[in-house]
Amino acid sequence: MSIISLSSGVQNNLSIMPRWPATQVLIDSLAWQKLQAVQASLPGHLGLILTRAYEPRVSELGRARTAFRRAGICLFGLLYRHRKEEIQDIFGSNGHDLDGTHIDVSFSINGQRVRLLPLSVFTPMSWQARRIKKFDEELSMVLAALLAQGFQLHRNATESLQIHCDLKPVL
Template sequence: MLTLHRGSHHGLRVAPRWPSRHIQIDAEVLQRLLEAQALLPAELRLLLTRGFEPRHSRLGGFRRLVRRLGITLFRTCYPQRHDEADAIFGANGHDIDGRHIDVSLVLRGKRLRLLPLGVFTPPRWQDRRVARHAEAVARVKHSLQHCGFELHHNPTEALQIHCDYRPR
């Protein structure tokens, strides 16, 4: 397992999601992310935001608490999306190993915020933002899939770009 701190690692940008100070990922996952980055045009960069977070750590406990609160709030705000809460707020493998990651996009030096309100961003807003940056989003997703990553099935979670590395 590799530990990456904020900054650039072999051309891959790293910005841990608060409150994390670093990101832990499998060495093979880093290699595949670098390959995915190499397939993208120079103005489009990957930004690694989340990797392995041990379940039995302070961060893991904090994430579990936030998830429980988030599920309650999400179900209150979006009762018609009740069935999505587990997919959006689940650990999604981040607590298992370093093969489950979240990435963001950086276009021409500016981070694309596809979910400005996080997972509480209304689907209508999500659709508009994706439409505005459709080509960049499609290129990143294709690049990741080509390099062995499987994108999350939930549309909101897929915009965080949560993906799992599945070796071939």
């Protein structure tokens, strides 16, 4: 496994937009190759956006993410008492602290970024359903292309709309 560092911008027709407060995305080289293949398989009006991959736990960014998670868990628990069983799936590190094969992506349509979760993980389920319906065709194409390249989507509905996916290990 080798990790490569990608700065904001467009590289090999794929947009890199690190999620704040990160300034770069650290990704496994095979996962990066697979994402490039995903982008190449998509119609020209759809663009893939890489937002997050490996974030070492022992770093300023890792400590910041831990603090954000703690605050998020408290707020989510207050707002969505009926969804407490989802907290670990939504606020866990989901492998981002292990290696660069656990990634979050987004997509754009004709250069305009699609925000499936406009309020991040705090987006109400009814809003999520409307966004899925509005962008169903494009979302289906992106997810199918990711699956075809060996990525596995997160089991949680909200995390899967954040398009968190893991590159399945090659056996």
